[in-house]
Amino acid sequence: MPKIVSARLIVTSPGRNFVTLKIECNDGTTGLGDATLNGREMAVASYLQDHVIPCLIGREAHRIEDIWQYLYKGAYWRRGPVTMTAIAAVDMALWDIKGKVAGLPVYQLLGGAAREGCMVYCHANGTTIEDTIATAIRHRDEGYRAIRLQCGVPGLASTYGVAKAGQRYEPADADLPTESVWSTEKYLRVVPELFAAAREALGWDVHLLHDVHHRLTPIEAARLGKDLEPYRPFWIEDATPAEDQDAFRLIRQHTTTPLAVGEIFNSIWDAKHLIENRLIDYIRATVVHAGGLTHLRQIASLADLYQVRTGCHGATDLSPVTMAAALHFGLSIPNFGIQEHMPHTDETDAVFPHHYRFEDGMMHPGDAPGLGVEIDEALAETYPYKRAYLPVNRLEDGTLWSW
Numbered sequence: 001m002p003k004i005v006s007a008r009l010i011v012t013s014p015g016r017n018f019v020t021l022k023i024e025c026n027d028g029t030t031g032l033g034d035a036t037l038n039g040r041e042m043a044v045a046s047y048l049q050d051h052v053i054p055c056l057i058g059r060e061a062h063r064i065e066d067i068w069q070y071l072y073k074g075a076y077w078r079r080g081p082v083t084m085t086a087i088a089a090v091d092m093a094l095w096d097i098k099g100k101v102a103g104l105p106v107y108q109l110l111g112g113a114a115r116e117g118c119m120v121y122c123h124a125n126g127t128t129i130e131d132t133i134a135t136a137i138r139h140r141d142e143g144y145r146a147i148r149l150q151c152g153v154p155g156l157a158s159t160y161g162v163a164k165a166g167q168r169y170e171p172a173d174a175d176l177p178t179e180s181v182w183s184t185e186k187y188l189r190v191v192p193e194l195f196a197a198a199r200e201a202l203g204w205d206v207h208l209l210h211d212v213h214h215r216l217t218p219i220e221a222a223r224l225g226k227d228l229e230p231y232r233p234f235w236i237e238d239a240t241p242a243e244d245q246d247a248f249r250l251i252r253q254h255t256t257t258p259l260a261v262g263e264i265f266n267s268i269w270d271a272k273h274l275i276e277n278r279l280i281d282y283i284r285a286t287v288v289h290a291g292g293l294t295h296l297r298q299i300a301s302l303a304d305l306y307q308v309r310t311g312c313h314g315a316t317d318l319s320p321v322t323m324a325a326a327l328h329f330g331l332s333i334p335n336f337g338i339q340e341h342m343p344h345t346d347e348t349d350a351v352f353p354h355h356y357r358f359e360d361g362m363m364h365p366g367d368a369p370g371l372g373v374e375i376d377e378a379l380a381e382t383y384p385y386k387r388a389y390l391p392v393n394r395l396e397d398g399t400l401w402s403w
Helices: 041-056 064-073 081-102 129-141 184-202 218-231 247-252 268-276 292-305 320-332 346-351
Strands: 004-012 018-025 030-034 118-126 146-151 179-182 207-211 235-237 259-261 357-359 362-364 392-395
Touching: 004 041, 018 041, 018 081, 030 081, 030 320, 041 064, 041 081, 064 081, 064 292, 081 292, 081 320, 118 129, 118 320, 129 146, 129 184, 146 184, 184 207, 184 218, 218 235, 218 247, 247 259, 268 292, 292 320, 320 362
Parallel strands: 118 146, 146 207, 179 392, 207 235, 235 259
Antiparallel strands: 004 018, 018 030, 118 362, 357 362
16 A cells, blocks of 8 residues: 655746645655645645645555545544645545556546546636627637636726736736726626627527626526526526525526536535525536545535536636546536636646647546646746735725625
């Protein structure tokens, strides 16, 4: 049995910050885990370096479940995004090791493929509706079968999900938080127009998605869902802050538009009420923030009982290690729905060589043993960490608002 002899952190910023855990065993096998928490990266790095890594040395790497329980229950202070991201990094690295020792891709260890690939959705955004539609057409022509639509809101200087001209969208964009201005009234006017234009341009063979990003009250979200019904959206995401989980019951009473939530969830307990009461259609918890493959599989199993499907977060704040883990997960579970896909920069792909691939609207993790991702440590060292914060959202009168 391979035993853990060392574990160390690699912090790099090839266009944005990533924290990677590398575990090494006495037989020479190594495993990688993603520990990136957008805007709070160094909090997880400290948690791992100061509190977790010392507890790993000498343990049998194959005892994944036991190590997971040890890190979760043994800390006493359970849950929370920092703790669960740290546990996820260890969990991913151990699955990577197990796959390499077995000579199998991780999805085979999870029961094998339940489908030929994972349908993914991309992002189309623009300052205007016309810009967004032009981008969506380009993505459709690239082979995507599902596209998330976001556009600028007339009268607002900036809008979540919309990149600056000629640049990739990256929300963690400043050394200190930028402050954006928000108007629900203006936003609710433009989104139905965006979807009407998209259906006119793209037809009905492309799935259309939209991210509200927690910024509506329940009744406002219900109004948006009802207004979008004629255009049959695949989902609206994070329609209202999910801390008030019964708020989704009010939305349900007014619209049949599917609801997705959970990219900021870190435990099955965050999702339990929503799933068991059928208040959502897609659970968006992700490998890196919800305790790794071990815990995310539990969330998916619960969701499967209630016909809730997965739709894991997959923006560029997750490293290629998580992207690979999400694809192994999605390929193997029975209730996979869709996977978010924001391609990383060429610089990031060079730091993290990987075997996953995109073709005809779907992604596959590849068949390399383990997760199928490595890290070029020498190249990673050339991209030093740069502090970067997510923005702050305020209403037009200055009131701090959800983001």
